[in-house]
Amino acid sequence: MTHEYDVVIAGAGPAGSAAAAVLAGRGLSVALLDRRDFPRNKLCGGLLTWKTRQILERVFGPGVLDGVADHASDRYEIFHWDRLLAAGRSPEPFVLVKRRVLDLRLLELARARGAAFFPGRTVAECRPERGELATAGGEVFRGRYVIGADGAGSVVRKCLGADREAWRKGLAGALEVFLPREAVPGAVDHPRLYAGCVDKGYGWVFPNSDGVVVGLCGLLRSGSDFPQLLRKFLDFLQISDAVRPRPHGHPLPYGNHLKTPYGGRALLAGDAGGFVEPLLGEGIFYALTTGRYAAEAVLEALDHGGEPGPAYARRIRRVLVPEFRAADTLRWTLFALLRGVGPGLMGGAVRLFSGPLVQAVHGLRSYRFLLPKTWD
Ligand SMILES: Cc1cc2nc3c(=O)[nH]c(=O)nc-3n(C[C@H](O)[C@H](O)[C@H](O)COP(=O)(O)OP(=O)(O)OC[C@H]3O[C@@H](n4cnc5c(N)ncnc54)[C@H](O)[C@@H]3O)c2cc1C
Missing domain, CATH: 3.30.9.10 (D-Amino Acid Oxidase, subunit A, domain 2)
Incomplete structure (x- = not known):
């Protein structure tokens, strides 16, 4: 059985629901497939930074976190075992959510805009040149474009032939x-x-x-x-x-984003493309952002012609990759300090820059030289 849509999306986590909400909001027919039914658990700390809350509101509208935000605090502490290295107040609260609740809300909002949700569909194969997702149950979902938002173990990524060795590293x-x-x-x-x-x-x-x-x-x-x-x-x-x-x-x-997150008519978003910040492993913001970028690249291609993949990759390289690189440099510096000079001096460095560092975690500053950051 073959289902035809403008866009077919594998995975209904934050990346998939964000892409579906943007596309369906512009009147496209969208199929959102997930191997699970919702609500479903997803292993996660559930910590949302300021920039995550901004993108959530931008994509899904104000009030998206009403009844979803579970806990909030503007305080934080960093330890080396029982030794306190840094503590303080953050300019914006850290909001904690349960993914079971957040992901259901995002999916419901994408469906309210018209996306069709297909639970219990395990994507077994992606045929990127034909814009097809084939499920383990034998159905085929065909779109003008495919978005692979099927998480860290992405089947779509494997079908695009991404370098497995580099990924594992x-x-x-x-x-x-x-x-x-x-x-x-x-x-x-x-x-x-x-x-x-x-x-x-x-x-x-x-x-x-x-x-x-x-x-x-x-x-x-x-x-x-x-x-x-x-x-x-x-x-x-x-x-x-x-x-x-x-x-x-x-x-x-944790530091393995793909340089070419597309192939044929398929784009990869979120964990499927490795879009997670490599210092703290923050991924929800990057899943939402790449889901949105993938959808906007598809809309641009449908409106003006051309292939969405290269434009999508360019935008990621311009806005997100500098953050990943700087966060990666910072983590290796911190690991080296911890090993080389011990927690005392490493803690001293963290304490010295704790204000701008916390702002960088929230996205108010860039990890690059801790300069002020604006997101597009
Ligand atoms: C232990 C842990 C703690 C974390 N804590 C935080 C945190 O506190 N804050 C933060 O910002 N990030 C955190 N992250 C990262 C964050 O969870 C991910 O980056 C984020 O969930 C990525 O979203 P996604 O939509 O790309 O993928 P996912 O959320 O993994 O969603 C993928 C969806 O695809 C579905 N799927 C998978 N395979 C298939 C298939 N073959 N066919 C159909 N459907 C499929 C899954 O069922 C799932 O619903 C944490 C990660 C881990 C592992």
């Missing part, structure tokens, strides 16, 4: 547990980051309304035993064995 493993608040001694109301608990990565403790998310991530090529590192981190946080749920893991692109 920049891939991180991430593990998380969700705990009731009373299970975490001294649990606080603001996000805490921990250096030192993972080689080439970090740990986090994020509060929300009814619990605490504890997790860590690090580059897979470090060869670390992540479950063992998480156990050690939970021991350090004095979380009793009796209340520890089984951790869940998920791959996280």
Whole structure:
């Protein structure tokens, strides 16, 4: 059975729903396929920065987070194990959400604009030259264009023949547990980051309304035993064995964005294209932004002719890649400082620049020389 649409999208996470909302909002027929039905869980810290809230409102309209924002705090702390390296107030609050709730809201808003949602459709193959997605159930969805927003394990990316070796080199493993608040001694109301608990990565403790998310991530090529590192981190946080749920893991692109995120009539957005900032692993903003850019490149091609892929890649190179590069340089500098001179001096450097650094995390400044940043 073949379904025909203007645009077919694999994956209904933030990247897919953002692309669908923009395209359907302009009157195009859009099919949004996901292997799961919604609401569905997605492993994530659920931390939204200022720039994420801006893009959410821009794409989905004001009030998008009403009833979705779960917790907020303008405070933060950064530790090396039990040593406090930096703490302070942020110019904008960090907002915490549950992805189960956020992703459902975004999908509902895309559907309200006319996107057709097909749950339970596992994309098994993409034929980029024909603009087709074939599902494991034998259906074919054909569009004038395809957007691959099917996450870190993207089938669309694999069908475009992306370099698997380069992809694996920049891939991180991430593990998380969700705990009731009373299970975490001294649990606080603001996000805490921990250096030192993972080689080439970090740990986090994020509060929300009814619990605490504890997790860590690090580059897979470090060869670390992540479950063992998480156990050690939970021991350090004095979380009793009796209340520890089984951790869940998920791959996280961590410095491996694709230079050519397109092929044939297909464009890759979000984790599928590796669009995650490589210092903290922030990905929701980049998923929404590349979903929007992909949709706008398609609209431009339909209105004025030409291929959307090169224009899409140019925009990413101009606006996002400088941030990824600078964040990458910063993380390797911090890892080297930690290894070379220890947490004391590394903490001193973080403390010295903590104000502009926090602004860079929110997107009020660029990671490039911590200069003021404007997004397009
Ligand atoms: C442990 C962890 C913590 C994180 N914490 C944060 C954080 O606090 N803040 C932040 O900004 N970012 C965080 N991130 C990153 C963030 O979760 C991702 O960057 C973001 O979810 C990417 O959105 P996406 O739409 O590209 O992909 P996803 O959110 O992964 O959505 C992809 C969708 O595609 C579907 N799909 C996958 N394969 C197929 C298929 N074959 N066929 C059909 N559908 C398919 C999936 O079911 C899913 O719904 C974290 C990541 C991890 C792993």
